[in-house]
Amino acid sequence: MPHGARVLDVGCSDGALLASLRDQRGADVRGIEINPERVAAAVARGLPVVQGDADRDLADFPSDSVDVVILSEALQAMHKPSAVLREMLRIGATAIVAFPNFGYWRVRLALLLGGRMPVTPGLPASWHETENIHLCTVADFRALARELGFPILREAHLAGARPVPARQANWRADHALFVLGRS
Numbered sequence: 001m002p003h004g005a006r007v008l009d010v011g012c013s014d015g016a017l018l019a020s021l022r023d024q025r026g027a028d029v030r031g032i033e034i035n036p037e038r039v040a041a042a043v044a045r046g047l048p049v050v051q052g053d054a055d056r057d058l059a060d061f062p063s064d065s066v067d068v069v070i071l072s073e074a075l076q077a078m079h080k081p082s083a084v085l086r087e088m089l090r091i092g093a094t095a096i097v098a099f100p101n102f103g104y105w106r107v108r109l110a111l112l113l114g115g116r117m118p119v120t121p122g123l124p125a126s127w128h129e130t131e132n133i134h135l136c137t138v139a140d141f142r143a144l145a146r147e148l149g150f151p152i153l154r155e156a157h158l159a160g161a162r163p164v165p166a167r168q169a170n171w172r173a174d175h176a177l178f179v180l181g182r183s
Helices: 016-025 036-044 054-060 081-091 105-114 138-148 166-172
Strands: 006-010 028-033 049-051 066-072 092-100 152-159 175-181
Touching: 006 016, 006 081, 016 028, 028 036, 028 054, 036 049, 054 081, 066 081, 081 092, 081 138, 081 175, 105 166, 138 152, 138 166, 138 175, 152 166
Parallel strands: 006 028, 006 066, 028 049, 066 092
Antiparallel strands: 092 175, 152 175
């Protein structure tokens, strides 16, 4: 993150990431969050956060109003992920997207052996209690970025805290992070 960048965090939760970017990187931050309790927690940190639904309220943000738009651990909860990504890259020149990889081998194994959706540290809620509605893998996200015409500028993949090589990410990484640019 460049020092002093203008940042919008979509689905910012309690604002922990925004506070860190503000305090450590001198970022000019703002956020949008759907949950009113999380909005209150972010505002209590002194952050400019509004309550809103990213699936429809990103249209209210001006084009090119920030440098970086972040969507961390919320892509899978969006009703229209493609539309959200398009809006993110209209609002900012760069989008950072982080999400749980549903192609991770432990998820695959749990489905194969147990026949049920797994509950893991990274996916702690049962299928009927989760906010996740659009599950994707690293390969799915790469294909979506290509389909939308957004170049992947960087990507990182993790298994816990350990980095995973890009060529093995679809099955070995439990989380993925992509930096997208405009076409």
